[in-house]
Amino acid sequence: MDALSVSHVSKTYRQKKKGAVPLQALDDVSLTVKPGEIHGLLGPNGAGKSTLISLIAGIIRADQGKIEVFGVDVEKETEKAKVLEGIVPQEGVYEMAFTVREVLYYFSGMYGVPIAERNPRIDKALEDLALSDKADERARGLSGGMKRRLMIAKALIHKPKLLILDEPTAGVDVALRQKIWELVRRLRDEGTTILFTTHYLEEAEQLCDRITLINHGRIIKEGNLKEIQKEFSKNVISFELFDRNVPHLPNVTPEGSEFHYPMKELEADMQAIASHYNGNLKSVRSEAASLEQIFLTLTKD
Ligand SMILES: Nc1ncnc2c1ncn2[C@@H]1O[C@H](COP(=O)(O)OP(=O)(O)OP(=O)(O)O)[C@@H](O)[C@H]1O
Ligand SMILES: [Mg+2]
Secondary structure (H helix, E strand, O other), X not given: OOOEEEXXXXXXXXXXXXXXXXEEEEEEEEEEEOOOOEEEEEOOOOOOHHHHHHHHOOOOOOXXXXXXXXXXEOOOOHHHHHHHEEEEOOOOOOOOOOEHHHHHHHHHHHOOOOHHHHHHHHHHHHHHOOOHHHOOOEHHHOOHHHHHHHHHXXXXXXXXXXXXXXXXXXXXXXXXXXXXXXXXXXXXXXXXXXXXXXXOHHHHHHHOOEEEEEEXXXXXXXXXXXXXXXXXXXXXXXXXXXOOOOOOOOOOEEEOOEEEEEOOOHHHHHHHHHHXXXXXXXXXXXXXXXHHHHHHHHHOO
16 A cells, blocks of 8 residues: 555646636646655645645645545545644744643644653654754744744654655754754654655755656656666766876767766676776766756756
């Protein structure tokens, strides 16, 4: 069973202004997230990522299609689905007048965490998100990045099977970002399935097992990140030599200070280069396409 199955979902927003054309935010979107994976949902501003997350969260309704979380239909059995999900929305709704601990206590109650377990879980969540020293401060007094962290703590408190994070690291400082990455990996290792969006493609490269690229409400690419990178790679091995004026292997071409060799099979080709040039070889590398290059290629309008 898939952790998340989105099947042929479309969503059009009716515009409030009279005469305005309705906006189709999602157009026949299908995607699956497998149990135990970290899945990146990537796309430019306005692509439809947050709309999709609101649909999965049961906050808004699809015009067409079906969404299931571990086999539970989010539209027909919204309450049951909600217990399986932990959602960190892009924009937070904060219980501003309460303290950080009170907010978390409230949500642990709402999701049925047994009373005896609430405080230990809250302490752990506070520690994981470096908020322990803010436990008794009011949410309204937190900085933007801290509010973001509180939202994550809130989504984790009932140990959801599927954690969905909409730009969890936007506006979060560098050290904390790494801490969130660690947390995401740890949760995955403990069996949580994770779907997240980010505009930091390096972050997606670091964390994701699989990605889905969405643009103008349509899925444009989906799959294993390594395989997608392979597909977009330039298939050349670049190398530098100490002495450039030597007999070359067939098909070697000079490229600036380097030479390029068309790659057929990475390991065998590397060996051929190493044995041909031997001690004259200064450096050698094969380059996988970065997610950023792939993203720009695919979202070019
Ligand atoms: N409540 C709404 N009413 C009308 N239009 C909306 C609403 N929410 C989103 N939209 C429109 O739907 C489209 C998709 O928006 P969405 O927020 O899903 O994009 P996104 O991929 O999350 O973008 P970003 O990266 O900027 O967060 C946009 O054109 C947006 O203007
Ligand atoms: Mg968004």
